Amino acid sequence: MTTTPAIAIIGAGPSGLALARLLECRGVSYIIYERDAATVEGITTLGQPRAGGTLDIHAATGQRAIIEGGLLKEFEKYARYDAATFKLWDYHGTQYIDHERGSDFPEIDRGDLRKIYLDALPAEKIRWGHALKQVTKDAEGLTVLEFADGTTASGFKLVVGADGAWSKVKALINPVAPQYCGVHYIESRINPDNPVHAAVQARVGKGMLIVGGPNKLITMQNLGDGSYRVYSGARVPADFSTDGQVDFGDTDAMRSLVLSERFFGAAWAAEFRDYIRHSTDFRPWPLYHVPPASVAWDHVPGLTLVGDAAHLGPPSGEGANYAMTDALYLADKIAAHDGLEGDEALDRAVREYETEMFERGAGLIKRGVQMIDMFFTEDSPRPMVEMFSGKGVPIKEEKV
């Protein structure tokens, strides 16, 4: 007879995988249910590349979860410590910042991070192809997981929603819907065989380049395979990518759209427009967040949330780091209370985790919202230049 694991983790993203590894190290039994059908790196169930190719993992947060999970050596094999470079330009082609952020901010491809964890976790502790449909409480108050394929699972002492922005676990805990931030990014790629790849490589290097213009932004980032991800951001309506007007599968139409006045029209430097003209694999990334004040709820025994499921914010470069930090705090609290010996002790551990996480999570969202306001302004990139200058980053204005 198999015993039900103490903890069910929904989702094998950075938060769910970090939590699983930390529980494994602490001898707490768990199982992960993941929607993706297979372990294919960076590919979603829909067969599309997962958004957010590379993540910078910070020393004080994400790296701590990796170290506590005993995976630093593996992390170092994949982490790109020389990728922490940052350039800031304006849309006319004037450079303001060319800065080396230092070794506390190595980049790692999202797929590599997943691989490190999957290599370290027993394969039988992950159930692939298990898309959670809903969570309910039965007549005895026990949590029941219902999956899209009609199967169910129950008997866990704790169910942790690590299922991202549109969490199904959240419905029973804190049913606050994410709200649109007013901005869409259009993600595209420049692969190594692209005719403009050498020019992009010379311009962006191994790190990141941000180009700011009136209410628009281009971000370009290097990935481990040498390709570049391009994020073209603008203020557009919430239904921009779903109203049927834009066909993301039509590469030529997408290039025309992104080069139109709605995005990066004639006023933008020819060089950046040329990069867009050669981009491929366009896909939408509408930005959503929950109100910071909503990251606080009355504890529901037997359930909790980590990562984006708990505190979805606009991108701030910290989402994955905070997601992994949640995992670390939760695992530590459970271990400290020897939580699984009694329901009350486990409950206390989760409450303590949530109290600490609420403030941290709300702060993350506030910073993300401030960043959107700073990025998408009429006089962009001026506010960014001032912000970095205030942090002591050297500013040198030069036409390149």
Ligand SMILES: Cc1cc2nc3c(=O)[nH]c(=O)nc-3n(C[C@H](O)[C@H](O)[C@H](O)COP(=O)(O)OP(=O)(O)OC[C@H]3O[C@@H](n4cnc5c(N)ncnc54)[C@H](O)[C@@H]3O)c2cc1C
């Ligand atoms: C383009 C982009 C760039 C980013 N860059 C950075 C960065 O540089 N640094 C940084 O710190 N953060 C970054 N972020 C944010 C970061 O990716 C998220 O904050 C982080 O991934 C959150 O981790 P998570 O585990 O909570 O959720 P997710 O990464 O969303 O993982 C959720 C997991 O749950 C699974 N799942 C979802 N629904 C279900 C279901 N119903 N049933 C079962 N499984 C389910 C999903 O398939 C997925 O595997 C970026 C995000 C994007 C989109």
